[in-house]
Amino acid sequence: MESPTQKFQQNRAAAEGAEMSFIDHLEALRWHIIRAAIAVVVFATTAFLAKDFLFHDLILGPSRADFWTYRMFCKLGQALNNADLCMDKVGFIIQNREMSGQLTMHISTSFIVGLVLGFPYLFWEVWRFVKPGLYPHERANSRGAVFFVSLLFAFGLLFGYYIAAPLSINFLASYTVDPTIENQIDLQSYLSTLTTMSLSCAFVFELPMIVFFLAKAGLITHEIMRMYRKHAIVVILIVAAVITPPDVSSQIIVTLPILALYELSIHIARVVRRKNVERLNQQLADNQGVVEG
Incomplete structure (x- = not known):
């Protein structure tokens, strides 16, 4: 009768013998990329066709005083009896300065939205390619x-879109050095700020999963993270200062969830x-049992 160790070795040898060649791996990777690209194109095309919702409701939402975040801050101000948290109008105008600017912006924005909406499927395709190589x-x-x-x-994307981006846009676009200077913001500049803030928060929120995989690989421990x-x-304060405007309240609002994620990551590593x-x-106990048997 074969021992568990012998069975394991035979299964391992069979698996190594059935390994795909380098060309087979490239072919499999090619089809994963093709399927992911098709998903992005489908989402991007859908976003391109939904122009009114994409720009008026989604992209330009933080540029209007009736945006959800501003209304919630106003309610908070009313509860705290602080009228400064309410805003009746935004202090800037968004304009386009190039002939093909709006068309180009429409295409590029649709592609970004396609990538964002297709991110779960993109990661799933990557995982399908990596998974067969794992034990x-x-x-x-x-x-x-x-x-x-x-x-x-x-979660990170929603936090960036509803919290970090509106605070940054409202602060930067309404900041003036002299009342006679009117803020007329270029569409490209506005979109760049919105996407940078939203996507930065989305990827920063992946910290627990990054720590999870590093801990699985033995590259990091909870003791090191506590030390x-x-x-x-x-580092978190520096990151918050980079992705937010030079406003203390905005930096605090962004810093707190990142600190919470870091503490959660310590628990995950533990x-x-x-x-x-x-x-x-358990493996040592099994091996000891095999030897004694």
Whole structure:
């Protein structure tokens, strides 16, 4: 009767013998890329056709005083008896200065929206390509990766769009050095600020998943993260200062969720470490049983 170790070695050898060639890997990767590209094109085309919603409601929403974020701040100001949190109008005008500017902006914005909406499917295709190369226990430990990566991306994107971007746009576009100077913001500049803020927050919110995979690979532990917590706080403050306007309130609003994500990542690294130790102990116990048998 074959021992568990012998069965494992035979299965490992069979798997290595059935490995795909380099050309087969390239062919598989090509089809993953094609399917992902088709998904992006479909979402981008849908966004391009929904021009009124895309620009009037979505893109230009933070440029109007009736935007959801401004209304919530106004309600907060009323509750705190602080009229400064309410705004009746925005202090800038968005304009286009190039002949083909609006058409170009329409196409590029549709492509960006296609990438954003297709991100879960893009990551799923990447995961389908990587997954066959993982060991069974690695696949089991990474179960739900596509869901959580997509969920964190969506949370970060919503936070950037509804919190970080409106604060930055309102501060930068209404800031004046002299009352006689009127702020007339170029459409390209406005869109660049909006997308940069939103996408930056979306990717920053992936910190827990990044720590999860690094902890799985043994490249980081919760002890290291606790040891360098003060350094991490400095880095987080710098990141918040880069992606927000030079306004203390905006930086605090962006810094707090990133700090919360860092603390959550420490907990994730601790759980991963404990499970890794339990798995190694179980393997040692199984091997010891095989030797004694």
